[in-house]
Amino acid sequence: MREPGIHEAVMVDQVISNLIVNKKGSYVDCTFGLGGHTSAILKNLDSEAELVGIDRDPESFEAANEVIKKDNRFSFINDKFGNLEDHFPGESLDGILVDLGISSRQLDNPERGFSFQAQGPLDMRMNQSDVDSAETWLNKSSKEEITRVLWEKGEERNSRKIAEIICRERDVSPINTTQRLIKIIVACKPRKSKRHPATNVFRAIRMEINSEMEELQNVLIAAGCLLKNGGRLAVISFHSLEDRIVKRFLQGKSLDGKKFSFRKVGSKHFKPNKEEIIKNPRSRSAILRISEKVA
Numbered sequence: 001m002r003e004p005g006i007h008e009a010v011m012v013d014q015v016i017s018n019l020i021v022n023k024k025g026s027y028v029d030c031t032f033g034l035g036g037h038t039s040a041i042l043k044n045l046d047s048e049a050e051l052v053g054i055d056r057d058p059e060s061f062e063a064a065n066e067v068i069k070k071d072n073r074f075s076f077i078n079d080k081f082g083n084l085e086d087h088f089p090g091e092s093l094d095g096i097l098v099d100l101g102i103s104s105r106q107l108d109n110p111e112r113g114f115s116f117q118a119q120g121p122l123d124m125r126m127n128q129s130d131v132d133s134a135e136t137w138l139n140k141s142s143k144e145e146i147t148r149v150l151w152e153k154g155e156e157r158n159s160r161k162i163a164e165i166i167c168r169e170r171d172v173s174p175i176n177t178t179q180r181l182i183k184i185i186v187a188c189k190p191r192k193s194k195r196h197p198a199t200n201v202f203r204a205i206r207m208e209i210n211s212e213m214e215e216l217q218n219v220l221i222a223a224g225c226l227l228k229n230g231g232r233l234a235v236i237s238f239h240s241l242e243d244r245i246v247k248r249f250l251q252g253k254s255l256d257g258k259k260f261s262f263r264k265v266g267s268k269h270f271k272p273n274k275e276e277i278i279k280n281p282r283s284r285s286a287i288l289r290i291s292e293k294v295a
Contacts, residue, residue, distance in 0.1 A: 008104070008280035009033075009037045009099075010099065010276075010283045010288075011270055011271075011276070011283070012040045014290075015040070015288065016040055016044050018232065018234065019041070020044055020095060021094055021095065021232055024046045024048040025045075025050075025095065026050045026051075026093050026094055027041060027045070027093065027095040028084070028088070028093060028095070028096045028097070029051065029053045029099075030054045030081035030084065030097060030219060031054070031055060031097075031098060031100070031101075032053035032063070033060060033099070033105070034063045034104075035063050035064065035066075035067055037097055038051065038067060038074065039067070042071055042073060047073070049073055050075075051074050052074070052076070052088075053067070053074065053075070053076045053077070054076075054077045057127055058078055061076070080215055081098060081218075082217075082218030082219050082222070083218070084096075084218075084219055085222040089226075090225050090226060091229070092226060092228070093227050093231055094231045095227075096223045096226070096227060096231070096232075096234070097235075097236075098223075098235045098236070100212075100216065100235070100237050100242050102114055102206075107282075111123070112124070112125075112128075113133075113134060113178055114202070114206060115178070116182050116196055116199070118178070119177060119178060119179045120177065120178050121133075121135065122134045122135040122138065122176055122177055122178055123135065124205060125210065130209075130210075132209055133209065134205050134206070135174070135175065135176045137209050138166060138170070138175055139170050139174045139176075143163050146159075146162075146163035146167070147159045147163040149204050150162060150163060150200070150201055150204045152204075153204040153207045153213070153241065154200035154201055154203050155241070156201055156204060158188050158189045161188045161189075162184065162188045162189075162201060166184055181198070181202075182198050185197050185198045185201050186198070212242075216242060216245055217249075217256065220233075220235075220245070220249045221255050221258050223293075224258065224260030225260075228293070229293055229294065230294075232265060232291065232292050232293070233291055233292075233293065234288060234290045235290075236287070237286070237289075238285050246289055250264070261294045261295035262291035263291060263294050264289075265290040265291055265292055269287050269289050270287070270288040270290070271286065271287060271288070272284065272286055
């Protein structure tokens, strides 16, 4: 079982065995986090290789600097991965990894507001220097906008009812803690399974304020432009909305009018085995898709 505060990178063996096509090549870990995948990739690259880690969360600096001190093949960029094209020339990369999960460091820190498991401020920003927190968005958005986000990004069936009560409650006083939002959600929907009633709502708000769907589309387009022919793209998603976008892109479906050709690597997709799920329960919903650019 994963200890709180300890981050477990997901499906490391599957990523390493299918992403690295050239041990002397150039690679990017678009979601550095605490460096779990980065460390594994570096162990499997030759001395001439290069690996760049990217993370929008400034808290990743400390872990990234530790890697930089030990390994001159590694460098770090503090930016959104949707801005990938700003940092590399076209067709210059041999492999790109995108892990769309929230890091355990973020989830386990109540002050970040990502988790419905503990009392904390309603923040949810990947980078806390961004203007709008979850609190700001929730207290200023219209009932229609909240309904739309909860339905489209959270697939929440009770989106209208929850949005209505949120707007009624914030007229009394601003909604500014995770626990107050949870109470509103629980009052709207009875708990019928082990899954927490707030799961969909928290995910939807987090995705909205961090523009996660837009960032995903941007990084996929960037990968199509930056990978060499024969280069590989690995994406780990954690729910159907993300996976659907990734799957359609790899099938050659248009994103923003741009099309690229990819060939599937390995099976239809990869999932964590039973042993990994037992060790790290947060991996249970992960889906890894790896494809090779062919044009």
